[in-house]
Amino acid sequence: xxxxxxxxLYRILPTPEYNSERRLFSCECKYTQEIxxxxxxxxxxxxSIKELSVNGDCIDYDTEPLPDPKNDDVLRIEVxxxxxxxxxxxxxxxxxxxxxxxxxFLKGELPEQFFIVSDNxxxxxxxxNSKIESLKNLFKFTDCLSKMAHYQDNNVDKLSxxxxxxxxxxxxxxxxxxxxxxxxxxxxxxxxxxxxxxDLHGSAKNDLHINEKKNIFISSLIxxxxxxxxxxxxxxxxxxxxxxxxxxxxxxDVYLSNFSFHKVRQEIASTEIELADKCAKxxxxxxxKLLGIPISFTVVIGMLKSDSMFVLEQILCVAGLLLTSLVIxxxxxxxxxxxxxxxxxxxxxxxxxxxxxxxxxxxDLIEKAKDNLSKQQVSTKRWLTFFRVISWSPFLLGLCTFVxxxxxPQTAIAVAKNIL
Numbered sequence: 093x094x095x096x097x098x099x100x101l102y103r104i105l106p107t108p109e110y111n112s113e114r115r116l117f118s119c120e121c122k123y124t125q126e127i128x129x130x131x132x133x134x135x136x137x138x139x140s141i142k143e144l145s146v147n148g149d150c151i152d153y154d155t156e157p158l159p160d161p162k163n164d165d166v167l168r169i170e171v172x173x174x175x176x177x178x179x180x181x182x183x184x185x186x187x188x189x190x191x192x193x194x195x196x197f198l199k200g201e202l203p204e205q206f207f208i209v210s211d212n213x214x215x216x217x218x219x220x221n222s223k224i225e226s227l228k229n230l231f232k233f234t235d236c237l238s239k240m241a242h243y244q245d246n247n248v249d250k251l252s253x254x255x256x257x258x259x260x261x262x263x264x265x266x267x268x269x270x271x272x273x274x275x276x277x278x279x280x281x282x283x284x285x286x287x288x289x290x291d292l293h294g295s296a297k298n299d300l301h302i303n304e305k306k307n308i309f310i311s312s313l314i315x316x317x318x319x320x321x322x323x324x325x326x327x328x329x330x331x332x333x334x335x336x337x338x339x340x341x342x343x344x345d346v347y348l349s350n351f352s353f354h355k356v357r358q359e360i361a362s363t364e365i366e367l368a369d370k371c372a373k374x375x376x377x378x379x380x381k382l383l384g385i386p387i388s389f390t391v392v393i394g395m396l397k398s399d400s401m402f403v404l405e406q407i408l409c410v411a412g413l414l415l416t417s418l419v420i421x422x423x424x425x426x427x428x429x430x431x432x433x434x435x436x437x438x439x440x441x442x443x444x445x446x447x448x449x450x451x452x453x454x455x456d457l458i459e460k461a462k463d464n465l466s467k468q469q470v471s472t473k474r475w476l477t478f479f480r481v482i483s484w485s486p487f488l489l490g491l492c493t494f495v496x497x498x499x500x501p502q503t504a505i506a507v508a509k510n511i512l
Contacts, residue, residue, distance in 0.1 A: 095179045097133040098171065099207045099214045104130045105169070110209045112183040115175045116142060117209075123167035128158055131169070140172035179203060184210040185223045186277045197274040198253045200231040226280040230330070234272055236289035240310065245269070254322065259314045268314045269322040270329065279330045288337065301348075308347055312340040357457060364461040367438045371465075371472045374427045374434070381423050382479055388416050388486030395493045406494050413490040420483035428476050435469055438462075 102108050104127055105119040121127070123146055134141065135153050144151045145168045146159060159165075173181035180203060182188040188208055196203065202224070207214045213221040238244060241255040252271065259266040292306055316336050317325045329336065391409055442462050 094137065095174050095181070095205050095207060096214075096216060097130070097137050098139055098173065098181075101127075101130040101134050101171065102207070102209075103212070110173075110181065110183060112187060115181065116170055116172045117181075118143070118168075118170040120166065120168045123161040123165035125161055127167060128161055132158060134171065139174075141169065142172055143168060143170035145169075173207075179205040181207050181209060184208060185280065189275045189277050197227075197231070198272060200235060202227075223277075223280045226282075227274065229284055230274060230279060233284050233286045233289070233330075236286055236293070237270075239293060240289065240306065257310050257314060259311050266314060266318075268317055268325075270317070270325045271322045272326050273323070276327050279327060282330050282333070284330065284333055286333075288340065304347060305344065308343050309340050312336060312343050315339060360457055360461055363438075363441050364465060367434060367441070367465055368468055370434045371431065371468050374431045374472060375475060378423055378427055378479070381420060382483075384416055384420055385482060385486060388413055389489070392486060392489045392493055395490060395497065406497070410487070410490045410494050413487040417484045417487040421480055424476055424480040424483055428473075428480070431469070431472060431476060438465055438469075 102110075102117055105117075106121045108117045108119040110117040131141075131144070131153075141153065144153055146165050148166075148168075151158065175181070180191070182191065185208060188206065192203060192206075202215065205215050208221070211221055211223070213219075213224070215224075238255055240257070242258050243256040245254040245256060255270045255272065257268045257270075259268070288309070292302065292309060313329075313336060316332065316339060317329060320328045391413060395406060395409055442458055
């Protein structure tokens with residue numbers, strides 16, 4: 093049954109009085125044509141009019157028509173307001189929350205039509221009521237919160253609803269139950285910003301830390317409500333929502349800081365291993381080529397022992413040794429250049445890590461890695477320098493052998509004397 097015509101009559105009457113105990117309203121006022129039409133509309137809906145009189149004369153509206161108003165006519169009317177579950181009059185928001193079944197609210201539903209007398213608010217009006225909007229917002233909040241719960245406990249008659257959360261500890265699961273109850277009017281004075289709940293559901297595909305954030309939120313929720321009874325927990329949560337957000341953000345910052353610490357630590361370890369591997373490769377890559385040095389010594393030994401070689405053959409051997417030493421020296425020089433590049437890259441990398449380091453443990457880790465790399469770099473540079481020096485030894489030994497074997501200084505002096 094629609095209460096639209098009854099609400100219209102109530103609003104037209106100049107000074108209606110609503111009795112919340114008897115669930116009716118009454119008025120004694122000047123009888124006008126506008127009021128007469130409103131009464132006729134109510135009569136057509138079969139509403140219960142308890143009393144209807146004009147100038148003290150009772151009117152049986154079932155058997156006689158309503159008289160037209162005359163000057164100075166006084167109307168006395170008493171109307172029973174509907175009071176069923178779907179359509180009803182309420183004195184104020186407290187009366188509304190107290191009389192509407194909590195099972196309707198638990199489903200996130202409002203009565204089909206209702207009128208709140210103190211606010212002159214009808215549910216079919218285009219304008220909104222702040223308390224009703226707050227209640228609708230609570231419905232949305234509860235729906236989002238229920239999606240975070242591990243378990244929902246609805247009793248058989250649907251008159252209560254509990255959201256159950258669990259926090260895993262080292263020894264067991266720590267439970268928390270929140271008994272949902274919308275009958276506390278003070279909850280409607282709180283403006284809830286539950287964007288965090290929407291984000292925890294909406295960003296599941298894009299946030300790599302979404303599961304950790306959900307766990308942190310539940311842990312923060314249990315931390316806030318642990319000592320609050322489950323029958324008071326919902327009201328306490330609404331009134332202290334900002335405190336929960338602050339607690340959640342603090343716990344999230346701690347997690348992200350730890351994650352950043354571990355991430356930087358892994359980056360340092362990876363960089364150290366990578367740079368150490370590159371330093372090692374500067375030596376391993378030329379090991380096979382360095383075998384040319386001892387092999388070249390066999391040519392020098394052959395020059396010493398052979399008496400059948402012609403001078404031209406000896407000269408070709410010395411030229412071959414020169415070419416070998418030149419090639420090996422250039423290869424080692426290239427590796428030295430690569431080594432210097434690796435050394436510069438390590439300085440740049442660890443310089444960046446120093447900027448990220450926000451804890452003494454990270455600083456110590458960086459310094460230890462730098463020290464280890466520095467020792468390896470010093471050793472690698474010494475070996476490369478040594479190899480570059482000895483790369484010329486086959487040529488120098490071959491040249492000395494040639495000079496010694498053919499007594500080049502004396503021969504040159506004798507030639508000079510003959511020329512002079």
